[in-house]
Amino acid sequence: MLEIKNLHARIAEDGTEIIRGLNLTVKKGEVAAIMGPNGSGKSTLSYVLAGREDYEVTEGDILYEGESILNMDTAERAAAGIFLAFQYPVEIPGVATMQFLKVAMNEQRKAHGEEELTTPEFIRRVREAAGELKIDMDMLKRPLNVGFSGGEKKRAEILQMSLLQPRLCVLDETDSGLDIDALKIVSDGVNALRSPDRAIVVITHYQRLLEHIVPDTVHVLYRGQVIKSGDKALALELETNGYANIIEEAA
Amino acid sequence: MNMQSKRPITAAEQALVDSFVNRLGTLPGDQAITAIRDGYIEDIKRDGLPTRRVEAWHYTDLRSLLKSVPQDDGAAVKPAEPLFDGSTVLAVADATAAPDGVAVSHYSEALSNGSAAPRMALQSADDVIGRLNGAMARDGLCLDIAAGTELANPLEIQMVQGGGQAHARFPVTIGEGAKGTFVERHVSTSDDGALVSSITDLRVGDNAEIVWIIAQERGLSDTHFGQINIDLGAGAKLTLFVANSGGALVRQEIHIQARGEGSDLQLRGVNLLGGESHTDVTMTLDHLVPDCVSTETFRNVVFDRARGVFQGQIRVAQIAQKTDARMACNTLLLSDHGEFSSKPELEIFADDVQCAHGATVTDIDENHLFYMKTRGIDEKKARAMLVKAFIAEIVEELEDEALIDALEARFEHWLDNHG
Numbered sequence: 001m002l003e004i005k006n007l008h009a010r011i012a013e014d015g016t017e018i019i020r021g022l023n024l025t026v027k028k029g030e031v032a033a034i035m036g037p038n039g040s041g042k043s044t045l046s047y048v049l050a051g052r053e054d055y056e057v058t059e060g061d062i063l064y065e066g067e068s069i070l071n072m073d074t075a076e077r078a079a080a081g082i083f084l085a086f087q088y089p090v091e092i093p094g095v096a097t098m099q100f101l102k103v104a105m106n107e108q109r110k111a112h113g114e115e116e117l118t119t120p121e122f123i124r125r126v127r128e129a130a131g132e133l134k135i136d137m138d139m140l141k142r143p144l145n146v147g148f149s150g151g152e153k154k155r156a157e158i159l160q161m162s163l164l165q166p167r168l169c170v171l172d173e174t175d176s177g178l179d180i181d182a183l184k185i186v187s188d189g190v191n192a193l194r195s196p197d198r199a200i201v202v203i204t205h206y207q208r209l210l211e212h213i214v215p216d217t218v219h220v221l222y223r224g225q226v227i228k229s230g231d232k233a234l235a236l237e238l239e240t241n242g243y244a245n246i247i248e249e250a251a
Numbered sequence: 252m253n254m255q256s257k258r259p260i261t262a263a264e265q266a267l268v269d270s271f272v273n274r275l276g277t278l279p280g281d282q283a284i285t286a287i288r289d290g291y292i293e294d295i296k297r298d299g300l301p302t303r304r305v306e307a308w309h310y311t312d313l314r315s316l317l318k319s320v321p322q323d324d325g326a327a328v329k330p331a332e333p334l335f336d337g338s339t340v341l342a343v344a345d346a347t348a349a350p351d352g353v354a355v356s357h358y359s360e361a362l363s364n365g366s367a368a369p370r371m372a373l374q375s376a377d378d379v380i381g382r383l384n385g386a387m388a389r390d391g392l393c394l395d396i397a398a399g400t401e402l403a404n405p406l407e408i409q410m411v412q413g414g415g416q417a418h419a420r421f422p423v424t425i426g427e428g429a430k431g432t433f434v435e436r437h438v439s440t441s442d443d444g445a446l447v448s449s450i451t452d453l454r455v456g457d458n459a460e461i462v463w464i465i466a467q468e469r470g471l472s473d474t475h476f477g478q479i480n481i482d483l484g485a486g487a488k489l490t491l492f493v494a495n496s497g498g499a500l501v502r503q504e505i506h507i508q509a510r511g512e513g514s515d516l517q518l519r520g521v522n523l524l525g526g527e528s529h530t531d532v533t534m535t536l537d538h539l540v541p542d543c544v545s546t547e548t549f550r551n552v553v554f555d556r557a558r559g560v561f562q563g564q565i566r567v568a569q570i571a572q573k574t575d576a577r578m579a580c581n582t583l584l585l586s587d588h589g590e591f592s593s594k595p596e597l598e599i600f601a602d603d604v605q606c607a608h609g610a611t612v613t614d615i616d617e618n619h620l621f622y623m624k625t626r627g628i629d630e631k632k633a634r635a636m637l638v639k640a641f642i643a644e645i646v647e648e649l650e651d652e653a654l655i656d657a658l659e660a661r662f663e664h665w666l667d668n669h670g
Contacts, residue, residue: 050621050625051624052621053621054617073624073629073630074621074624074625075624075625075627075628075629075630075633078624078625078626078627079627083625084625086622086625089622090618090619090621090622092619092622092623092637092640093640093644094637094639094640094641094642094643094644094647095636095637095640095643100623100626100636103628103632103636104623104626104627104628107626107627107628107629107632108626108627111627143640160626164626164627
């Protein structure tokens with residue numbers, strides 16, 4: 001599903017290299033956790049996958065379903081099924097959440113050559129998905145993410161993910177700013193999307209989230225490279241011993 | 252107007268004077284009105300059009316910007332479809348039945364019998380629009396809304412223009428406690444360089460609650476000089492919405508005097524600027540008495556090589572304690588070749604007031620754009636949505652859904668042609 005080969009990426013503005021020869025393969029149906037200390041390049045990786053123009057890929061390739069996505073812009077990648085759940089979802093004043101959802105769903109349908117959703121069908125789908133995430137329909141009348149609490153923002157991200165039905169989900173620090181109850185709701189939402197046809201990349205600092213979204217593989221990112229890969233036991237080991245040993249081992 | 256050194260008269264200045272001379276004897280007015288007209292045209296002859304040296308016109312050098320002046324009167328044009336369904340339309344050319352409680356008469360009658368004179372005073376020594384309109388106005392409508400009237404439907408005053416020159420005036424008196432929504436609509440049916448001036452003199456009686464919308468949608472080569480002078484009574488509530496989305500050279504002046512205690516003014520403005528147009532919105536607001544509230548928010552979107560100007564001056568008199576006045580002017584500059592100049596001013600003589608002003612000029616927020624693109628919304632569509640959102644934020648402050656929908660539809664129509 002996703003194959004990252006010797007990826008090098010830098011900040012376009014000042015040329016600082018953040019991703020330095022990263023290799024990672026995530027199969028269909030797999031949930032991969034990417035862990036790493038602050039500044040290891042976790043968020044940058046998520047932006048590079050989404051095609052943010054602030055970063056330049058200088059070497060290597062990203063293959064999605066066997067094809068390079070480096071020449072696709074962000075919207076094209078999204079339409080192709082790549083979804084990024086933001087660590088800090090962006091507040092957009094003046095755009096009602098419902099309107100945003102409708103445009104996003106219909107733009108993607110258009111890109112797939114499908115008919116636009118009728119309004120009743122759209123509302124039915126939103127109502128159903130929102131119900132599962134315990135999102136009040138009134139919240140969706142408000143401007144997108146504006147004045148939402150941390151938990152509401154993260155739930156709104158998962159709502160978008162479940163409505164857009166992407167094939168590759170990248171969750172950037174989805175657990176940050178969540179209390180236990182919200183963490184449970186969000187994790188349940190993500191788990192509901194686990195499927196043999198879909199890959200999920202969970203980027204996180206903490207083992208805590210991985211108790212709820214149990215990963216198939218765990219990868220440790222350090223200074224822009226994956227320095228160790230393993231199964232969920234690796235996450236537990238990190239929780240107990242920290243990153244120091246693994247970093248030393250790799251050095 | 253300030254004294255200026257002798258200089259050659261421009262073609263446009265000469266054309267203005269000529270068009271007055273050509274209309275001598277045909278413009279309505281008794282002896283007093285005729286004397287006022289002559290005086291105003293003499294002022295224009297003496298001072299010419301203002302240059303950037305005249306402070307009130309600093310960003311709109313009319314002498315260099317006004318290039319062509321059509322000589323003929325504009326053709327009579329049929330009324331346009333109203334902005335809001337169900338409105339009563341009062342067009343200058345065709346003002347028919349008015350609703351109960353509303354007395355309508357032609358301004359030409361007020362000129363002929365001389366009753367127009369007291370409301371022809373200039374707003375300031377630099378009031379070029381007042382002079383031009385005062386000298387040349389041929390017609391307009393006088394509206395009197397009886398005390399306590401509650402209008403069931405919006406009342407739309409139309410100044411529809413098909414080229415040429417037109418100058419109209421609209422004295423409007425709102426009786427005590429009256430309520431209603433008014434639309435002042437400026438549209439052109441052709442695009443051949445019309446020159447239009449329009450002055451509304453709005454007196455809002457005590458405790459009246461009024462929504463007044465100015466929608467200027469002139470043709471791409473038209474010159475529009477608009478002025479609204481407002482006298483706000485005690486406890487009156489006025490929501491004033493000013494929208495410019497047309498014209499090549501536009502100056503819209505808003506002069507407000509809060510004369511009665513406890514009034515509430517909510518002024519909102521949207522300027523959609525494209526092509527090589529020049530649009531200047533100049534506001535003066537005098538808080539003359541205690542306990543008044545006002546907010547002024549403008550949202551401007553600049554495309555192409557358009558230039559925009561906002562001058563906003565709030566003056567708080569010494570006795571106007573407890574005034575709460577907040578002014579903001581936010582601009583989305585979407586082109587490297589466009590520009591927007593903003594000049595907010597506060598002049599406060601009272602010591603117990605809350606006043607604030609702010610101005611921003613920004614491009615579309617890259618974070619917003621990126622977020623929308625990660626959801627599959629392409630760049631063009633995302634930008635259009637963000638521009639609409641920027642405007643929607645203040646349109647949606649109007650409480651009436653029908654008004655909001657109609658205004659947003661007009662703005663979307665304009666944006667769809669400029670995206």
